[in-house]
Amino acid sequence: MVRIETRQASVDFPIFDAKTRSLKKAVLGMVGGNISSDDRKVPVIQALHDIDISIEEGDRVALVGHNGAGKSTLLRLLSGIYAPTSGTAHIEGRVAPVFDLGVGMDPEISGYENIMIRGLFLGMTRKQMESRVDEIADFTELGDFLAMPLRTYSTGMRVRLALGVVTSIDPEILLFDEGIGAVDAAFLEKARDRLEELVKRAGLLVFASHSDEFLRRLCTSAIWMEHGRVKQRGDLREVLTAYKGRDPWLDDAAGRA
Amino acid sequence: MAVTASSNAAWAGARKDLVAGWRSRELWAHLGWQDIRQRYRRSVLGPIWITISMAVTAIALGILYAGLFGNPLETQLPYILVGFIVWAFISGCILEGADVFIKNEGLIKHLPAPISVHVYRLVWRQTLLFAHNLIVYAVMLVIFPQPLDWSSLLAFPAFALLAVNGAWIALLFGMASSRFRDLNPIVGSVVQLTFFLTPIVWIYEDFLNSDNPTIAERARLAEINPVLHYIEIIRRPMLGQETVWHHWAVVVGITLVGWAVTLWAMRRYRTRVPYWV
Numbered sequence A: 001m002v003r004i005e006t007r008q009a010s011v012d013f014p015i016f017d018a019k020t021r022s023l024k025k026a027v028l029g030m031v032g033g034n035i036s037s038d039d040r041k042v043p044v045i046q047a048l049h050d051i052d053i054s055i056e057e058g059d060r061v062a063l064v065g066h067n068g069a070g071k072s073t074l075l076r077l078l079s080g081i082y083a084p085t086s087g088t089a090h091i092e093g094r095v096a097p098v099f100d101l102g103v104g105m106d107p108e109i110s111g112y113e114n115i116m117i118r119g120l121f122l123g124m125t126r127k128q129m130e131s132r133v134d135e136i137a138d139f140t141e142l143g144d145f146l147a148m149p150l151r152t153y154s155t156g157m158r159v160r161l162a163l164g165v166v167t168s169i170d171p172e173i174l175l176f177d178e179g180i181g182a183v184d185a186a187f188l189e190k191a192r193d194r195l196e197e198l199v200k201r202a203g204l205l206v207f208a209s210h211s212d213e214f215l216r217r218l219c220t221s222a223i224w225m226e227h228g229r230v231k232q233r234g235d236l237r238e239v240l241t242a243y244k245g246r247d248p249w250l251d252d253a254a255g256r257a
Numbered sequence B: 001m002a003v004t005a006s007s008n009a010a011w012a013g014a015r016k017d018l019v020a021g022w023r024s025r026e027l028w029a030h031l032g033w034q035d036i037r038q039r040y041r042r043s044v045l046g047p048i049w050i051t052i053s054m055a056v057t058a059i060a061l062g063i064l065y066a067g068l069f070g071n072p073l074e075t076q077l078p079y080i081l082v083g084f085i086v087w088a089f090i091s092g093c094i095l096e097g098a099d100v101f102i103k104n105e106g107l108i109k110h111l112p113a114p115i116s117v118h119v120y121r122l123v124w125r126q127t128l129l130f131a132h133n134l135i136v137y138a139v140m141l142v143i144f145p146q147p148l149d150w151s152s153l154l155a156f157p158a159f160a161l162l163a164v165n166g167a168w169i170a171l172l173f174g175m176a177s178s179r180f181r182d183l184n185p186i187v188g189s190v191v192q193l194t195f196f197l198t199p200i201v202w203i204y205e206d207f208l209n210s211d212n213p214t215i216a217e218r219a220r221l222a223e224i225n226p227v228l229h230y231i232e233i234i235r236r237p238m239l240g241q242e243t244v245w246h247h248w249a250v251v252v253g254i255t256l257v258g259w260a261v262t263l264w265a266m267r268r269y270r271t272r273v274p275y276w277v
Helices: A025-029 A071-079 A111-121 A126-139 A143-147 A155-166 A185-201 A210-220 A237-244 A249-255 B009-024 B027-038 B048-070 B073-103 B105-110 B118-143 B149-180 B184-195 B204-208 B213-224 B226-240 B245-276
Strands: A003-014 A044-056 A060-064 A086-092 A095-098 A173-177 A204-208 A221-226 A229-235
Touching: A003 B245, A044 A071, A044 A229, A044 B184, A060 A071, A060 A210, A060 A237, A071 A095, A071 A173, A086 B204, A095 A229, A111 A126, A111 A143, A111 A155, A111 B027, A126 A221, A126 B073, A155 A185, A155 B226, A173 B226, A185 A210, A185 B048, A204 A210, A210 A237, A210 A249, A221 A237, A229 A237, A229 B184, B009 B027, B009 B118, B009 B245, B027 B118, B073 B105, B073 B118, B073 B149, B073 B184, B105 B245, B118 B149, B118 B226, B149 B184, B149 B226, B149 B245, B184 B226, B204 B213, B204 B226, B226 B245
Parallel strands: A060 A204, A060 A221, A095 A173, A173 A204
Antiparallel strands: A003 A044, A003 A086, A221 A229
């Protein structure tokens, strides 16, 4: 059973500065009178308010909204990285978050070893990764470089390696944050197919992106975030039209005509 | 604060974190091993570097303090060496423990994982370092044989106890210092001070059995330092000395209290760590 359900979930980030981070100040504030006049209350940024969503197995949800709307924070809430500061979030299933392709990569070790580690971080076992290594190596086309330390790679090569690993897993819950990054066009075409295969294997998908093309290919429904709240939830075409102000499908037809 | 349905849910959350973290053994064991390899990558001596630095320190200080205290080298050197190896483990767990979540901020904010994973990795890494240093101990046994017997096997459960303590200390201080950043340097200073308060270069029993009754009495005060007991439970079996059970009692007591406090803290603050780092 794979699903995510949040009820009235909010995420508030405390903003610490040097004073509020200090144990000494916290303790001194408790004894004696108020010597300092600074306000000890920690300011808080309300990133998400009252998020009520339910995502079931088989759902392919697009996440759209302007920068700063709370898409990345929502993805982190859905992945379990942030527990809600109020409300609840219930996550069933193994989460494979793809937020930063480079996380967990170690520049000092070889490409092969990085594949292993990245896979372990994504919840795969050693045996599973070992059986996939060859397939990933073929896909990345990195050849002999795979035996070299990661620090010798160009950015594009690193992205290829990361993409290779990330698209080889068997996710139950796949959460994708946009910004796949610097890859050459030919490779991106190859990656797109592999990405589609990955999404097919996933139990459920939430994909945050500004790219209509990707969203239309991979998703069936959408959530529109604005100022930390869910503005609209529904069928992909409906929500995208509301968000963009015009129907992206009609643009195609107009383009072809 | 995270609103939980009931207090049961919060305890369950803490327990699940520890269990799930343990289950990700493949990940943290591999990472801990990588951490060690990192230390001697691109170095000429390789892993031997870790053992040699321990050996050189122990030999130099052994000769110095044997001279200062007027002890025979075959008594002073093994005492110092074993003390150093164990101290390295204990202080490593405490110092790195206080830093553990701060250092892993990137991973914590990008990958959903039980926070205990980072602690297990740390304790495993320290265990591997301890094992590297045991090579020096083995060489020492050849040069200065110790009267080891069956009771020396107590060193194994003693080390297990040390590791279990390393875990709660790292969890507790790690959580606290991710919220209060000045805790890190405070812990650093206290650990430095504790080194001198602990019988590592000075032999506890010598002062306890001193001819001068004032000194003998005052030596007892050293037992206020909990680390003394931790070192004694493992150093005594490793040097073939007889077991002093009250040290074990103190360590077990601290372990239970420590874990109780840590579980309580985990219950309340475990989910705050990603917000604090």
